[in-house]
Amino acid sequence: MERQREESRRIEAFRNAARTILPLPEDEVRSRAEAGTLTELPGIGPSTAAVITDACNGVVPERLVKLEKTAGPLATGGEELRARLRGDLHSHSDWSDGGSPLEEMAMTAMELGHDYLVLTDHSPRLRVANGLSAERLTRQLGVVDAVNEHLGGAFTLLKGIEVDILDDGSLDQTDEMLGRLDVRVASVHSKLRMDAAPMTKRMIGAVRNPHTNVLGHCTGRLVTGNRGVRPQSTFDAKAVFTACAEEGVAVEINSRPERRDPPTRLLELARDLGCLFSIDSDAHAPGQLDMLDYGAARATEAGIDPDRIVTTWERDRLLEWAGARL
Numbered sequence: 482m483e484r485q486r487e488e489s490r491r492i493e494a495f496r497n498a499a500r501t502i503l504p505l506p507e508d509e510v511r512s513r514a515e516a517g518t519l520t521e522l523p524g525i526g527p528s529t530a531a532v533i534t535d536a537c538n539g540v541v542p543e544r545l546v547k548l549e550k551t552a553g554p555l556a557t558g559g560e561e562l563r564a565r566l567r568g569d570l571h572s573h574s575d576w577s578d579g580g581s582p583l584e585e586m587a588m589t590a591m592e593l594g595h596d597y598l599v600l601t602d603h604s605p606r607l608r609v610a611n612g613l614s615a616e617r618l619t620r621q622l623g624v625v626d627a628v629n630e631h632l633g634g635a636f637t638l639l640k641g642i643e644v645d646i647l648d649d650g651s652l653d654q655t656d657e658m659l660g661r662l663d664v665r666v667a668s669v670h671s672k673l674r675m676d677a678a679p680m681t682k683r684m685i686g687a688v689r690n691p692h693t694n695v696l697g698h699c700t701g702r703l704v705t706g707n708r709g710v711r712p713q714s715t716f717d718a719k720a721v722f723t724a725c726a727e728e729g730v731a732v733e734i735n736s737r738p739e740r741r742d743p744p745t746r747l748l749e750l751a752r753d754l755g756c757l758f759s760i761d762s763d764a765h766a767p768g769q770l771d772m773l774d775y776g777a778a779r780a781t782e783a784g785i786d787p788d789r790i791v792t793t794w795e796r797d798r799l800l801e802w803a804g805a806r807l
């Protein structure tokens with residue numbers, strides 16, 4: 482449901498039901514399924530109860546059968562590159578505006594075969610997305626350490642942020658805090674309609690900041706989906722991408738189908754200017770982590786050399802690059 486970007490309210494119903502059921506003893510769940518009293522439990526309605534009852538009876542729920550028919554790659558044409566991607570530098574948990582605990586994001590990334598996932602919850606000024614203060618981010622880093630201790634090294638949840646690029650090109654988090662992270666994605670989320678000259682200055686300011694590793698969804702456009710459409714920001718793309726190439730900042734290929742950012746013409750311009758790229762899911766739920774399929778297809782179509790895509794790199798090379806300007 483998440484990978485099809487269904488309404489989050491409907492997805493949340495299943496997540497809430499799972500939260501209610503998981504801690505219960507198995508025989509209680511079974512007897513309630515037989516007696517038809519599952520719906521007396523908090524968070525369980527008729528549709529989630531039907532799924533649970535089927536599962537208790539050893540029947541694959543009809544709903545799941547239908548959903549699984551839509552499984553498989555999301556896009557065609559990028560399979561070879563997709564197989565070379567080792568991780569993802571842009572994802573959100575329920576610490577900001579994502580739908581799931583960071584532990585679940587990590588588990589799903591492992592199931593997908595990633596070597597690493599960078600957790601990049603939003604920065605303080607993005608209040609609508611419950612952006613993290615320095616205090617909350619500090620606490621999150623402790624949780625990330627604990628998760629990695631349990632995982633034992635085969636997979637790493639990396640510390641990161643999607644930091645807002647403020648109007649003057651500065652970043653919305655303290656240097657001290659930014660310096661404690663592994664990878665930093667910088668994105669514009671406000672005043673997207675700013676005139677081209679100040680927008681160019683703003684973006685270049687962020688790219689020149691030695692903390693910045695990735696320029697996130699650079700045009701801010703929305704091309705489809707339930708948030709409506711939004712035109713791309715205007716800026717001097719040649720100047721911005723030249724700065725990215727000079728600083729070794731990766732231009733993000735944001736895989737979300739409603740973003741498809743950068744647009745093809747700009748993707749080709751960044752390619753020709755010698756930029757690095759990062760194919761990211763910008764997942765807000767575990768089921769969206771494999772949206773990388775879309776980004777891989779676009780990068781392949783644009784003929785981008787896989788070695789210029791930092792998410793094909795192994796973890797140590799990635800970390801060395803991400804810390805190189807500090």
Ligand SMILES: [Zn+2]
Pocket residue numbers: 643668670697698
């Ligand atoms: Zn963003």
Ligand SMILES: [Zn+2]
Pocket residue numbers: 571572573643763
């Ligand atoms: Zn994001």
